Amino acid sequence: MNVLIVHAHPEPQSFNTALRDHSVRILADLGHSVEVSDLYAMGFNPVSGPDDFTDRADPDYLVYAMEQRHGHETGTLAPDIAAEIDKLIRCDLLILHFPLYWFSVPAILKGWIDRVMVSGLTYGGRRFYDRGGLKGKKAMLTLTLGGREHMLDSDEAIHGKLDDMLRPLLRGTLAYTGMTVLPPFVAWHVPYVDDAARAQYLNDYEDRLRNLDSLTPLAFPSLDDFDDSMRRK
Ligand code: FAD
Secondary structure, eight states: OEEEEEEOOSOTTSHHHHHHHHHHHHHHHTTOEEEEEEHHHHTOOOOOSGGGBSSOSOTTSOOHHHHHHHHHHHTOBOHHHHHHHHHHHHOSEEEEEEEOBTTBOOHHHHHHHHHHSOBTTTBBTTBOGGGOTTTTOEEEEEEEOSSOGGGSSSTTSTTOOHHHHTHHHIIIIIITTTOEEOOOEEETTTTTSOHHHHHHHHHHHHHHHHTGGGOOOOOOOOGGGBOTTSOBO
16 A cells, blocks of 8 residues: 655654654555655645645635635646645555644644545545545544653543644544544653653564454444535434
Protein backbone atom coordinates (compact mmCIF):
# COMPACT_ATOMS: atom_id res chain seq x y z
CA MET A 1 0.00 0.00 0.00
CA ASN A 2 0.98 3.65 -0.28
CA VAL A 3 1.75 5.31 3.04
CA LEU A 4 1.98 9.06 3.57
CA ILE A 5 3.72 10.17 6.77
CA VAL A 6 3.15 13.81 7.62
CA HIS A 7 5.88 14.58 10.10
CA ALA A 8 6.05 17.65 12.33
CA HIS A 9 9.17 17.82 14.52
CA PRO A 10 11.70 20.66 14.24
CA GLU A 11 14.77 18.62 15.34
CA PRO A 12 16.26 15.99 12.99
CA GLN A 13 18.05 14.29 15.93
CA SER A 14 14.91 14.03 18.07
CA PHE A 15 13.50 10.74 19.26
CA ASN A 16 10.32 11.58 17.39
CA THR A 17 12.28 11.84 14.14
CA ALA A 18 14.16 8.60 14.96
CA LEU A 19 10.76 6.93 15.34
CA ARG A 20 9.76 8.37 11.96
CA ASP A 21 12.94 7.11 10.28
CA HIS A 22 12.46 3.70 11.88
CA SER A 23 8.91 3.50 10.53
CA VAL A 24 10.05 4.40 7.01
CA ARG A 25 12.52 1.48 7.11
CA ILE A 26 9.97 -0.97 8.49
CA LEU A 27 7.21 0.01 6.07
CA ALA A 28 9.60 -0.22 3.11
CA ASP A 29 10.77 -3.62 4.41
CA LEU A 30 7.13 -4.72 4.43
CA GLY A 31 6.91 -3.80 0.73
CA HIS A 32 4.94 -0.58 1.16
CA SER A 33 5.65 2.58 -0.78
CA VAL A 34 6.33 5.44 1.66
CA GLU A 35 6.20 9.18 1.12
CA VAL A 36 7.16 11.62 3.87
CA SER A 37 6.11 15.23 4.15
CA ASP A 38 8.65 16.53 6.68
CA LEU A 39 6.91 19.83 7.33
CA TYR A 40 9.72 21.69 9.13
CA ALA A 41 12.36 20.48 6.63
CA MET A 42 10.09 21.59 3.77
CA GLY A 43 9.50 24.97 5.38
CA PHE A 44 5.80 24.27 4.96
CA ASN A 45 3.69 27.40 5.27
CA PRO A 46 0.96 26.63 7.84
CA VAL A 47 -0.91 29.92 7.54
CA SER A 48 -4.13 29.73 5.54
CA GLY A 49 -5.08 32.88 3.64
CA PRO A 50 -5.87 34.53 0.31
CA ASP A 51 -2.55 33.51 -1.27
CA ASP A 52 -3.74 29.88 -1.19
CA PHE A 53 -5.71 30.54 -4.37
CA THR A 54 -4.41 31.65 -7.76
CA ASP A 55 -7.96 32.32 -8.94
CA ARG A 56 -10.87 33.42 -6.77
CA ALA A 57 -14.56 32.56 -7.06
CA ASP A 58 -15.17 35.80 -5.12
CA PRO A 59 -12.26 38.23 -5.23
CA ASP A 60 -14.00 40.65 -2.85
CA TYR A 61 -14.75 38.49 0.21
CA LEU A 62 -12.79 35.44 1.30
CA VAL A 63 -14.89 32.46 2.33
CA TYR A 64 -11.98 30.07 2.76
CA ALA A 65 -13.86 26.76 2.37
CA MET A 66 -15.74 28.03 -0.68
CA GLU A 67 -12.47 29.09 -2.31
CA GLN A 68 -11.00 25.68 -1.46
CA ARG A 69 -13.83 24.04 -3.38
CA HIS A 70 -13.35 26.41 -6.32
CA GLY A 71 -9.57 25.97 -6.23
CA HIS A 72 -9.83 22.20 -6.15
CA GLU A 73 -12.40 22.06 -8.98
CA THR A 74 -10.48 24.45 -11.23
CA GLY A 75 -6.94 23.33 -10.38
CA THR A 76 -6.09 26.78 -9.03
CA LEU A 77 -4.93 25.95 -5.51
CA ALA A 78 -1.46 27.19 -4.58
CA PRO A 79 1.23 24.74 -5.77
CA ASP A 80 2.37 23.75 -2.25
CA ILE A 81 -1.21 22.76 -1.35
CA ALA A 82 -1.77 20.94 -4.65
CA ALA A 83 1.44 18.91 -4.16
CA GLU A 84 0.31 17.77 -0.69
CA ILE A 85 -3.18 16.93 -1.99
CA ASP A 86 -1.62 14.72 -4.68
CA LYS A 87 0.22 12.79 -1.94
CA LEU A 88 -2.96 12.57 0.15
CA ILE A 89 -4.98 11.20 -2.78
CA ARG A 90 -2.24 8.65 -3.56
CA CYS A 91 -2.04 7.24 -0.04
CA ASP A 92 -3.90 4.28 1.39
CA LEU A 93 -2.66 5.01 4.91
CA LEU A 94 -2.07 8.48 6.33
CA ILE A 95 0.11 8.75 9.44
CA LEU A 96 0.23 12.08 11.27
CA HIS A 97 3.50 11.88 13.22
CA PHE A 98 4.17 14.56 15.85
CA PRO A 99 5.12 15.51 19.40
CA LEU A 100 2.10 16.49 21.45
CA TYR A 101 1.99 20.29 21.85
CA TRP A 102 -0.57 21.77 24.24
CA PHE A 103 -2.81 18.68 24.09
CA SER A 104 -2.73 18.97 20.30
CA VAL A 105 -0.50 19.09 17.23
CA PRO A 106 2.31 21.57 16.53
CA ALA A 107 0.95 24.59 14.64
CA ILE A 108 2.77 23.57 11.46
CA LEU A 109 0.74 20.35 11.34
CA LYS A 110 -2.52 22.12 12.19
CA GLY A 111 -1.76 24.38 9.24
CA TRP A 112 -1.23 21.35 6.97
CA ILE A 113 -4.68 20.09 8.01
CA ASP A 114 -6.32 23.49 7.48
CA ARG A 115 -4.76 24.05 4.04
CA VAL A 116 -4.54 20.52 2.57
CA MET A 117 -7.71 18.77 3.79
CA VAL A 118 -9.73 20.91 1.42
CA SER A 119 -13.47 21.26 1.19
CA GLY A 120 -14.77 19.74 -2.01
CA LEU A 121 -12.34 16.85 -1.78
CA THR A 122 -12.18 15.63 1.80
CA TYR A 123 -15.64 16.79 2.91
CA GLY A 124 -18.48 19.02 1.75
CA GLY A 125 -22.26 19.04 1.87
CA ARG A 126 -23.31 15.74 3.39
CA ARG A 127 -20.00 14.07 2.70
CA PHE A 128 -18.63 13.41 6.16
CA TYR A 129 -18.01 10.48 8.50
CA ASP A 130 -18.75 7.29 6.56
CA ARG A 131 -19.58 9.37 3.47
CA GLY A 132 -16.46 11.53 3.72
CA GLY A 133 -14.31 12.22 0.70
CA LEU A 134 -11.38 10.13 1.98
CA LYS A 135 -13.46 7.00 2.55
CA GLY A 136 -11.43 3.87 1.86
CA LYS A 137 -8.22 5.23 3.35
CA LYS A 138 -6.85 4.40 6.78
CA ALA A 139 -5.33 6.91 9.18
CA MET A 140 -3.30 6.77 12.36
CA LEU A 141 -1.74 9.21 14.81
CA THR A 142 1.78 8.52 16.03
CA LEU A 143 2.83 10.79 18.85
CA THR A 144 5.46 11.32 21.48
CA LEU A 145 4.71 13.22 24.64
CA GLY A 146 6.09 14.33 27.97
CA GLY A 147 3.23 13.01 30.13
CA ARG A 148 3.02 9.56 31.70
CA GLU A 149 0.45 6.96 30.71
CA HIS A 150 -1.38 7.03 34.06
CA MET A 151 -2.04 10.75 33.57
CA LEU A 152 -4.19 10.00 30.51
CA ASP A 153 -5.60 6.50 30.89
CA SER A 154 -9.12 7.10 32.29
CA ASP A 155 -11.80 9.72 32.96
CA GLU A 156 -10.42 9.97 36.50
CA ALA A 157 -6.82 10.56 35.36
CA ILE A 158 -5.42 14.04 35.84
CA HIS A 159 -5.83 14.92 32.16
CA GLY A 160 -8.72 12.55 31.37
CA LYS A 161 -8.47 10.07 28.51
CA LEU A 162 -5.94 10.51 25.72
CA ASP A 163 -8.52 9.69 23.03
CA ASP A 164 -10.76 12.45 24.38
CA MET A 165 -7.84 14.88 24.22
CA LEU A 166 -7.19 13.85 20.64
CA ARG A 167 -10.87 14.11 19.63
CA PRO A 168 -10.41 17.07 17.24
CA LEU A 169 -7.95 14.91 15.29
CA LEU A 170 -9.39 11.41 15.64
CA ARG A 171 -13.00 12.43 15.15
CA GLY A 172 -13.05 16.00 13.86
CA THR A 173 -10.43 15.44 11.15
CA LEU A 174 -9.67 11.80 10.32
CA ALA A 175 -13.09 10.19 10.91
CA TYR A 176 -14.94 13.28 9.69
CA THR A 177 -13.27 13.03 6.29
CA GLY A 178 -14.26 9.37 6.00
CA MET A 179 -11.05 7.61 6.90
CA THR A 180 -10.90 4.40 8.93
CA VAL A 181 -9.13 5.51 12.08
CA LEU A 182 -6.68 3.12 13.75
CA PRO A 183 -5.82 3.50 17.44
CA PRO A 184 -3.03 6.04 18.05
CA PHE A 185 0.50 4.84 18.74
CA VAL A 186 1.90 6.67 21.76
CA ALA A 187 5.40 6.96 23.21
CA TRP A 188 4.94 8.30 26.75
CA HIS A 189 7.23 10.44 28.90
CA VAL A 190 9.84 10.38 26.14
CA PRO A 191 12.40 12.94 27.40
CA TYR A 192 12.46 11.43 30.92
CA VAL A 193 12.71 7.69 30.32
CA ASP A 194 16.05 5.97 29.74
CA ASP A 195 17.54 4.80 26.43
CA ALA A 196 16.33 1.24 27.01
CA ALA A 197 12.72 2.44 27.36
CA ARG A 198 13.04 4.49 24.19
CA ALA A 199 14.54 1.47 22.38
CA GLN A 200 11.48 -0.47 23.54
CA TYR A 201 9.22 2.18 21.98
CA LEU A 202 11.03 1.64 18.66
CA ASN A 203 10.40 -2.12 18.96
CA ASP A 204 6.76 -1.58 19.95
CA TYR A 205 6.22 0.67 16.95
CA GLU A 206 7.76 -1.92 14.66
CA ASP A 207 5.29 -4.49 16.05
CA ARG A 208 2.45 -2.05 15.50
CA LEU A 209 3.44 -1.43 11.87
CA ARG A 210 3.86 -5.14 11.16
CA ASN A 211 0.36 -5.84 12.53
CA LEU A 212 -1.72 -2.95 11.19
CA ASP A 213 -4.28 -5.31 9.66
CA SER A 214 -5.09 -6.87 13.02
CA LEU A 215 -6.00 -3.55 14.69
CA THR A 216 -9.62 -2.79 15.51
CA PRO A 217 -10.48 0.66 14.16
CA LEU A 218 -12.08 3.26 16.42
CA ALA A 219 -15.88 3.53 16.17
CA PHE A 220 -17.57 6.63 14.76
CA PRO A 221 -21.11 7.52 13.62
CA SER A 222 -22.72 6.35 10.41
CA LEU A 223 -24.87 8.91 8.59
CA ASP A 224 -27.39 6.10 8.00
CA ASP A 225 -28.36 6.49 11.67
CA PHE A 226 -29.25 10.18 11.26
CA ASP A 227 -32.07 11.95 9.44
CA ASP A 228 -31.74 14.83 6.97
CA SER A 229 -31.39 17.37 9.77
CA MET A 230 -28.70 15.20 11.39
CA ARG A 231 -30.88 14.16 14.31
CA ARG A 232 -30.46 10.55 15.37
CA LYS A 233 -33.28 8.48 13.84
P1 FAD B 1 13.62 14.48 22.40
O1 FAD B 1 13.85 15.47 23.49
O2 FAD B 1 14.05 14.84 21.01
O3 FAD B 1 14.27 13.11 22.74
C1 FAD B 1 14.32 12.60 24.06
C2 FAD B 1 15.65 11.89 24.19
O4 FAD B 1 15.71 10.79 23.28
C3 FAD B 1 16.86 12.77 23.89
O5 FAD B 1 17.82 12.59 24.92
C4 FAD B 1 17.40 12.19 22.59
O6 FAD B 1 18.79 12.34 22.46
C5 FAD B 1 17.01 10.73 22.72
N1 FAD B 1 16.99 10.00 21.45
C6 FAD B 1 17.05 10.49 20.18
N2 FAD B 1 17.06 9.47 19.31
C7 FAD B 1 17.00 8.33 20.02
C8 FAD B 1 16.98 6.96 19.66
N3 FAD B 1 17.02 6.55 18.39
N4 FAD B 1 16.89 6.03 20.64
C9 FAD B 1 16.83 6.40 21.95
N5 FAD B 1 16.87 7.71 22.35
C10 FAD B 1 16.95 8.65 21.39
N6 FAD B 1 3.77 16.98 26.53
C11 FAD B 1 2.58 16.53 27.01
O7 FAD B 1 2.53 15.43 27.55
N7 FAD B 1 1.44 17.27 26.90
C12 FAD B 1 1.43 18.49 26.29
O8 FAD B 1 0.39 19.10 26.17
C13 FAD B 1 2.67 19.00 25.80
N8 FAD B 1 2.73 20.21 25.22
C14 FAD B 1 3.92 20.68 24.75
C15 FAD B 1 3.95 21.94 24.13
C16 FAD B 1 5.13 22.42 23.61
C17 FAD B 1 5.14 23.76 22.93
C18 FAD B 1 6.31 21.65 23.73
C19 FAD B 1 7.62 22.18 23.18
C20 FAD B 1 6.30 20.41 24.33
C21 FAD B 1 5.11 19.91 24.85
N9 FAD B 1 5.03 18.64 25.43
C22 FAD B 1 3.84 18.19 25.93
C23 FAD B 1 6.23 17.76 25.50
C24 FAD B 1 6.52 17.11 24.14
O9 FAD B 1 5.40 16.44 23.63
C25 FAD B 1 7.67 16.12 24.32
O10 FAD B 1 8.77 16.83 24.81
C26 FAD B 1 8.08 15.44 23.04
O11 FAD B 1 7.01 14.73 22.47
C27 FAD B 1 9.23 14.48 23.30
O12 FAD B 1 9.64 13.85 22.11
P2 FAD B 1 10.95 14.37 21.33
O13 FAD B 1 11.17 13.53 20.17
O14 FAD B 1 10.85 15.84 21.11
O15 FAD B 1 12.05 14.11 22.45
